Amino acid sequence: MISIEDARELILAHCQPLPPEDLPLSEALGRALVHPVVAAMDIPPFDNSAMDGFAIVAADTEGAKEEEPVSLAVVDVIRAGTSGKQVVVSGTAAKIMTGAPLPEGADAVVESESTTETAGTVLVRRKVKSWDNVRPMGEDSPKGTEVLAAGAAIGPAEIGVLASLGMPTVRVYRKPSVAIIATGSELVEPGNPLAKGQIYNSNAYTSEAQCVEVGVKPQRMGIAPDDYDVTLAMMRNALVNDVLITSGGVSVGDFDFVKDVQDALGVERKLWRVAMKPGKPLSFGVFERPEGGRCLVFGVPGNPASAMVSFELFIRPTLLRLMGHTAVVRSVSTAVLAQDEPNSEKRVRVVRVWLERSEGRVLAHSTGSQGSGRVRSMVGASALAFVGPEGSGKKAGDQVDVMTIRETRV
Incomplete structure (x- = not known):
């Protein structure tokens, strides 16, 4: 077995960003930039007014005050866009609206609230300094400067920057194609009746939702029963994708032959088993297609909590790296345990917790029973807490590392 960190590093070493594509800005949210973006123009492209008021020569307001205003002749009205x-x-003075270009000769704008406008004149009731209420040309993005780095994640602000530079499209890395196969004859799709000994297929749906959360729409390819030939055929068809996720069949049971099928198909296994609980039986391999390209093959355990934790720690970073992102691992901080968390094994316990700020500390509360088969242990979880194998675990009040997986208000 290898550590969580070593396993993730090994997996990411086999991930290269996918080929680029050009997208309109309206479709680029969540993608990563292929090239740095350099401002081809000054933004804003001219000195402009930061508020409604009057463009003036600042020196004219020397000595102006509430009881002794300075009177100026209004010679123009300048609207935004003119x-x-x-x-x-x-x-x-020239009456000016927010965003309108500063007229020639003016070096400041006095806000309307400090003036009184009469017929053809304006009374200024305070002293104004040069460049008051003026947004200089290039203040936001000077021409020739790098405004966005290669690999930057495109959020609403980045789209705004691109639009402000007049760019209708942007070059980004394409999204990976992902196939999901759930394995096990005991599985039944939701909506169908259950026979004795059967359970509903939840893993394919949680994996799908976790992919969508990253911005990738995967293909659920159905349930592979405990039949070697059927599993072989389904996995062979799925290897045309960039990523294949199978759940179940990677442990050591009599019908756990997913790894055997991978071997038969030519998947080169890079790891099997990680020193963590839940999620120990994780497998990862690489299939090199004869015609070019590769498929990254993950076999996650069949227990629902194990599958979800494995996705968070290993598959999510993989998808982000394939999409060209540079920051692919969620942030890790520290919190104080609100309860004892024993660990008598030689692997890290990954405890599903919710975080709360109390008396200046961040407390990590268990979501309840931490059985690997309890998908409900992920419900309400805002973080994963890592309890190492040193000693016999951690006590309430001890500090642990936590990885935030959901937005929290702490």
Whole structure:
């Protein structure tokens, strides 16, 4: 067995970003940039007013105050999207709207709230300094500067930057194609009646949802029964994808032959078993297609909590790396256990917890029974707490590392 960190490093070493594609901005959310973005123009492209008011020569307001305002002649009105027709000289002002270009001769804008407008004149009731309420040309993005780095994740702000530079499309790494196969003759699809000894297939749906959460829409390929030939045929068909996720059949039971099928299909196994609980029987391999390209093959345990934890720790980072992201592992911080968490095994216990801030500390509360078959242990979990194999575990009040997996308000 190898550690969680070593297993993830080994897996990511076999991941390269997929080929790029050009997308319209409206479809680029969540993708990663292939190339750095350099501003081809100044943003904003001209000096402009930061608020509604009057463009003036700041020196004209020397000595202006509430009881002794300075009077200026209004010679122009400048709306956003237009430019001034008059030069502002000493003793004059131009009424200006937010975002409108600063007219020639003006070096400041006084806000409307500090003025009183009368017929053809404006009274300024405070001293104004040069460049007050002016957004200089290039203040946001000077021409020639790198504004977004290669590999940057594209969020709403990044889309705004790209749009401000006039870019209708952006080059990003494409999304991976993902196939999901659940294994086991005991599985039945939801909506069908259960016979004795059968259970509903939940793993394929949780894996699908976890993929979608990353921004990838996978293909559920159905249930492979405990039949070697059927499993072989289903997995062979799935190897055309960039990633294959199978659940179940990777342990040491009589019908756990997923690894044997992988071997028969030419999947080169890179690891089997990770020093963690739940999720120990995880397998990972690489299938090199004769025609070119590869499929990364994950075999996650059949127990629902094991499958979900394995996805969070290993498959999610893989999908993000294939999509070109540079930050692929969720952030890890520390929290204080709210309860004892024993660990008598020589592997890390991954405890599903919810986080709470109390008296200046972040507390990690167990979601309940931590059995690997309890999918409900992931319900309400906002983090995974790692209880190492040192000693006999951790006591309430001890500090542990936690990986946040859901948004939390702590």
